[in-house]
Amino acid sequence: MGLRTGIEVSLALAEAVGLSRADVIAAYPITPQTHIVEHLAEMVAEGRLDAEYVAVESEHSAISACLGSAAAGARTFTATASQGLAFMHEILFIASSMRLPLVMAVANRTLSSPINILADHSDIMPERDIGWVQLFAENGQEAHDLTLQAFKLAEDSQVLLPVLISLDGFFLSHMIEPVTLISQEEADAFLSPCTLKPRLDPAEPRTLGALGGPEVYTEVKQQQNEALCGAVPVLEKIWNEFSGQFGRSYRSLETYRLDNAEIALITMGAVSETARSSVDQLRERGIRAGLVRIRLWRPFPVRELLSSLDPIPCIAVLDRMLSPGSVNGPVALEVKSAFYQHSRQPRINCFVAGLGGRELSRRTFIEMVNRSLAGESHDTPSIHLDVRHA
Amino acid sequence: MIEIRFHGRGGQGSVTAAELVAQAAINEGKYAQAFPSFGPERRGAPVSAFLRVSDSQIFLREKIEAPDVIVVLDASLIELVDVFSGLKAGGSAVMNCPPHKRKSLMPWNESYRLVTVDATQAAMNNIGLPIANTAMIGALLKGMGLIKLDSFQMPLQTRFGRLAEKNFQSMTQAFHDAQIAEPSGEAPLSSPAQELDFSGIIEKEALMAWKSLALGGDILEPGNSARFLTGTWRMTGKPVFHSDACTKCGLCRLFCPEDAIFRDADEQFIYNEDYCKGCGQCARECPKGAITMEEEAWV
Structure with a gap:
């Protein structure tokens, strides 16, 4: 053993x-x-x-x-x-x-x-x-x-x-x-x-x-x-x-508390554990958050992703890289592409955070959820960057 | 728009010829584009170049598959390459060809207009080198009347500097010498506009289906480059061994960069036709002058 x-x-x-x-x-x-x-x-x-x-x-x-x-x-x-x-x-x-x-x-x-x-x-x-x-x-x-x-x-x-x-x-x-x-x-x-x-x-x-x-x-x-x-x-x-x-099971992606969720976080890597704790905190406060953690990045598990996110209306994607000049970070681009021909079109927000070792804490994920649920306005940028402006 | 495909061998200046015509056309206020068939460059290997000349802007960036004109700088290519491929019925073939070999081209004259000239001779007379590309432009102009001869003064000057005038003379001589033979067969009807049909194109462009490829594109047959007959790149003649002068020192064999010289059953040095590129290194190295480079027959 x-x-x-x-x-x-x-x-x-x-x-x-x-x-x-x-x-x-x-x-x-x-x-x-x-x-x-x-x-x-x-x-x-x-x-x-x-x-x-x-x-x-x-x-x-x-x-x-x-x-x-x-x-x-x-x-x-x-x-x-x-x-x-x-x-x-x-x-x-x-x-x-x-x-x-x-x-x-x-x-x-x-x-x-x-x-x-x-x-x-x-x-x-x-x-x-x-x-x-x-x-x-x-x-x-x-x-x-x-x-x-x-x-x-x-x-x-x-x-x-x-x-x-x-x-x-x-x-x-x-x-x-x-x-x-x-x-x-x-x-x-x-x-x-x-x-x-x-x-x-x-x-x-x-x-x-x-x-x-x-x-x-x-x-x-x-x-x-x-x-x-x-x-x-x-x-x-x-x-x-x-x-x-x-006795340890693996899938191309893992889901956490997606039942009845109004918003799903999408993450990759070790910070997903922090995201998971954030989901628990949010649920305690009555916000129905859930999590999808992508384990298999290539080939990208489109079908599993789409079915796991059904019928969640709002998605917040964590990207840990800024793709300068792009519409979104790499993960959000992938997620949005997956939904392109789908009958259901959830709101998908891209958050670029945790760059160069910047702290990725529960604060980050809770803020991602709050900002996503607040909805988008005309002035909302396509990428939310965790950056100090002033 | 007129579409012209040049055929030559690496080093003969086919690409330069296409470029010069394009520059002259552009200087006349026309639109033109010239480009080579991209790929490895090997002296003596068959190459092609493409030229479009038009009165209006050209919106095409593709090879020319159905040319109005082909210009063949080296008629020995006819044996190696389907230079007539796609040439439109009634189209023109401008061929570099010495007068005594003109007859061998006649079978093609049935469907195509032939413009023949001894461009190599024109080049020898005027430049002193067998570089026939500028002379072939002269023949092209004679056949097609595309551009005025004088429009080449500036492009030649830019390209060749002090050799420009000699090239212009070579071009002018070929212009005057070129002979035109109209198609002997029935005049082709102008073909009706064809439906675009792309069937079979991918079979032509791809060597094999992806499932037939070895893992990772490996080549499973060792030594298959032996099937690659580099002897077809020979363009400046073949070595002729004079056994009376040969002392069997073996320097020719030693210096041959292709390892294409060996001894026959009678211990005489001979060359391998399949791989000799005709570089002439053996003739230059032979201390007894027992090897000479001589012209090869073609067609």
Whole structure:
């Protein structure tokens, strides 16, 4: 049986990489991801994990090494954050388009400038089109569980895509909290050893990542998109299996107190727990608030979102990134698009808050609800930014 | 609007020719656009360029699939590329062709108007180099009367500087030398306006269905570049080995950048037609002058 223990979430995630018996870890340390890779390096150095730890010279090299490793058929892991993720940018697309299964943890942190090491989603949101399966963990248990699930999903023969897990920097990555750690026996029962057929195989030479002109490029993209969308039923199967074995259930999104709700908050990541407490407070005051927390960001769970929000008339979306010049933040854009052809048109408000580590407390969520319920006037901006004006 | 497609080989100046005509047309107050077929640039490989000239503003940014005119800078391309593809019935083909080979083009004369000129000779006479692109403009003007010869003075000056005058002379000579043969077959009826039909287009543009692609677009067959016959890019002649002068030192083989020289059963050096690009490096390196570059037959 698993052991319920107080552990830093970064370490819980690293332990899950160990339990997954990763073959190759190539990473470059960056705050707030550092503890994940430090711990993995220790596990390898101590002989607890039989893996190749490649201490590369940059994130660009880290992800590139991971591509080669996955192509050679090894179970591959990396982790990064912020500028490091941005530095990986061009390679991230290549990993998914070449259909290379690997797992990456992103300890979400904002992007410079100004230089700021604290949490928001400014690093991950610009990467939403990289073609990876993208999951957001809410707590340490999820960070631990999703990691095992991610390897199983990435390497499934129907999927063969990279998978990333976002965890909010500091408020999740550095938090010490109770996590029921999966035992090695349990992990082995859930996740079989890596059976990836090496694509890079001297006995069966082939060309990977070749030139592809207009006569094939679109078809490669279609193949990639089909695989990404087709990952959903595989993920659901994995979640069923996981729930059967461990009793912890997972869905593409989670809902809280939506019954009879007059307003629903939409959040992602660890702050969803704070949002949940805000919902309770609001309910106590007679405001019928509820919460939808998106766990699966890519592919975006449109159907689940629409059905979970039915028939709530007002929605307040939290975006933890400002998309300058855009109509809304990335999450609100997605939600609004989902509703575009829907017969029902709730009021959807976009709130950009918690940037660069600005406190995201119950105050924030309660204010989101109050402002949304107050209705919109002519002067209401399309984005409510949590900013000091005077 | 008149639509013209140029066919040549990388390095022969097809793109420049299209650009020069566009500039001259624009200087005459017309509207024009010239653009290459975008992609990797390889000397000797077949290339095409596109030109539109119009009295009114042009609102098209697509390749020319059904040209009114084709201009072929290197007639050996006929064997490699369907240069006549989509050419409108009764349209004109402006061909660079020495007089003794003109007869071989006659089969195309049934449906198309042929404008032939020995542009390479015109270029040799006036520029001293076998660069026929400006001469081919002369033949195009003779055939189509599109733009006045004099309108090329300024674009040539801008492009070639001190070589402008020689290019203008080459163009002028080709203009005078070019011969026009009207279609020998029945005059084509002007085709009625066709319904827009896009069926089959995607099959033409895409190599295969997405489900047929290997995972991630991998290429599963090793060494398939052997099927890519770079020997078709040869445009400045082929190497001829003179065994009487050859000392079998092997420098030609050593210097060949394509590894396309080898020994036959009689230990004589020969070249591989499929991959020799005709760069002439072997002839330059041979200390005995036992290799000469000679013109190849075509059609």
